[in-house]
Amino acid sequence: MMTLDKRLQEQNESISDRLHHLIPGGCHTYSKGDDQFPENAPHAISHGKGAEVWDLEQNRFIDCSMGLTAVSIGHGYEPVAKAVAESAYLGTNFQRPALLELEAAEIFLDTVQSGDMVKFAKNGSTVTTAAVKLARAYTNKNKVALAKEHNFFSFDDWFIASTACDFGVEPGAAELSVKFSYNDLASVEQLFADPDHDIACLIMEPTKFDPPTDDFLNKVGDICRANGVVYILDEMVSGFKWHIKGAQHHFNVEPDLSTWGKGMANGFSACALTGKREIMELGGVRNSGERKLFLISSTHGAESTGLAAMIETIRQFEQHDMFADNWRRGQILQDGLRKIIAQKNMTAYLQVLGDPCLFVVNCLNHDLKVDSNFRTLLLQEMIRRNILFQGLFYPTWSHNDAIIHEILEAFDASLNVYAEALDNQSTSRLLIGEAAKPVFRKFI
Ligand SMILES: Cc1ncc(COP(=O)(O)O)c(C=O)c1O
Numbered sequence: 001m002m003t004l005d006k007r008l009q010e011q012n013e014s015i016s017d018r019l020h021h022l023i024p025g026g027c028h029t030y031s032k033g034d035d036q037f038p039e040n041a042p043h044a045i046s047h048g049k050g051a052e053v054w055d056l057e058q059n060r061f062i063d064c065s066m067g068l069t070a071v072s073i074g075h076g077y078e079p080v081a082k083a084v085a086e087s088a089y090l091g092t093n094f095q096r097p098a099l100l101e102l103e104a105a106e107i108f109l110d111t112v113q114s115g116d117m118v119k120f121a122k123n124g125s126t127v128t129t130a131a132v133k134l135a136r137a138y139t140n141k142n143k144v145a146l147a148k149e150h151n152f153f154s155f156d157d158w159f160i161a162s163t164a165c166d167f168g169v170e171p172g173a174a175e176l177s178v179k180f181s182y183n184d185l186a187s188v189e190q191l192f193a194d195p196d197h198d199i200a201c202l203i204m205e206p207t208k209f210d211p212p213t214d215d216f217l218n219k220v221g222d223i224c225r226a227n228g229v230v231y232i233l234d235e236m237v238s239g240f241k242w243h244i245k246g247a248q249h250h251f252n253v254e255p256d257l258s259t260w261g262k263g264m265a266n267g268f269s270a271c272a273l274t275g276k277r278e279i280m281e282l283g284g285v286r287n288s289g290e291r292k293l294f295l296i297s298s299t300h301g302a303e304s305t306g307l308a309a310m311i312e313t314i315r316q317f318e319q320h321d322m323f324a325d326n327w328r329r330g331q332i333l334q335d336g337l338r339k340i341i342a343q344k345n346m347t348a349y350l351q352v353l354g355d356p357c358l359f360v361v362n363c364l365n366h367d368l369k370v371d372s373n374f375r376t377l378l379l380q381e382m383i384r385r386n387i388l389f390q391g392l393f394y395p396t397w398s399h400n401d402a403i404i405h406e407i408l409e410a411f412d413a414s415l416n417v418y419a420e421a422l423d424n425q426s427t428s429r430l431l432i433g434e435a436a437k438p439v440f441r442k443f444i
Contacts, residue, residue, distance in 0.1 A: 035434075064393050075267070126298070128236070131232045132203070133295065141228075143178055144203060145199050145203070153234055162177040207247050207251065209358075209360050236271070240260075242355065332404055336411075360392050365422070417430055
């Protein structure tokens with residue numbers, strides 16, 4: 001009889017060929033690609049419910065990262081799906097603004113953001129790019145300061161030119177970015193050593209897997225204000241994890257502009273740019289005689305199903321106090337993982353990093369070095385036990401006690417294989433196929 005691993009492998013090969021034949025990259029986000037997973041990962045998903053997904057052979061997996069953390073309540077969550085269906089029957093796109101756009105703006109600014117204005121869009125890259133454009137117009141400067149530890153802000157040239165994937169970008173784009181280090185105030189101060197600097201804005205995520213230290217976020221805000229620079233916090237990931245008002249509320253900091261996306265519509269497409277009226281209004285058309293800035297202008301930007309999903313997602317989060325509950329579930333999971341690691345005397349090799357609402361497992365090898373072979377081996381062993389794991393845990397309302405228990409059991413068993421690799425000082429004979437590769441790399 002064919003083993004599950006073998007069957008998955010054969011099924012994957014044909015699906016993968018068809019995907020890559022028709023779609024460059026085989027998917028629509030590089031971080032979902034084949035080269036990001038071990039060979040035994042399902043190459044396509046047929047459907048999902050709650051925290052579970054099924055591959056094309058109807059093998060069930062527990063989902064740990066929920067659509068790059070966009071699915072904040074659960075797959076196919078009925079109240080949100082119903083709100084979407086209802087809005088679809090009322091029409092999705094009109095020749096004038098829909099009333100829903102106003103309702104969405106009021107709810108978003110009341111509940112999520114205390115900013116003055118909001119512009120919705122379908123993708124995160126659209127809103128971060130719009131934030132940079134506003135900053136350039138507001139300051140009459142050109143450069144963007146980026147936190148070098150934060151690996152993604154947009155697929156547009158202003159950011160991609162600063163990565164190893166600079167093939168095809170506009171010539172000169174790379175010269176328009178400068179970098180600083182998160183939690184390193186001196187590196188931020190250094191950017192402004194020259195009073196004639198050409199920096200329009202500074203952008204970073206409020207937190208990733210390390211919290212801000214020594215009031216870093218507010219101190220950066222002070223430096224931005226002192227140097228006439230627009231301060232942008234990208235809450236694309238953190239926004240719907242730390243608090244309904246974002247990580248900026250959790251860490252008590254107020255940027256000039258903020259960008260939002262993943263999670264705000266339980267996987268439907270809704271992103272937002274918010275901020276101070278003085279800057280946002282540059283994209284308006286009511287100040288006659290002033291220069292017109294072409295901000296976000298997009299046919300599908302305010303299409304109704306995404307906004308309806310967003311409104312219902314916000315309502316559900318509030319009604320069930322989901323943020324507090326996600327932290328609670330995440331804490332149980334973190335404690336469980338740490339306990340297993342400690343029981344197996346592997347604390348030097350596996351680190352659980354981040355707050356309970358979103359965290360990663362960092363994988364080190366026998367020499368205590370971060371190692372993608374070891375990381376891929378852990379992913380492989382979790383997937384072998386039906387846990388679709390990419391190194392990240394995003395606990396949601398759907399990750400109930402039984403699901404958490406299953407994850408912990410699989411983790412316990414997977415670490416036995418990891419321990420074998422540590423003993424062997426190698427993953428060879430244990431890792432099938434190649435290690436996952438970095439998304440941002442010069443060559444394929
Ligand atoms: C911090 C951050 N900003 C912006 C983006 C871009 O969002 P999108 O993929 O919706 O364009 C991402 C996506 O991963 C992100 O993680």
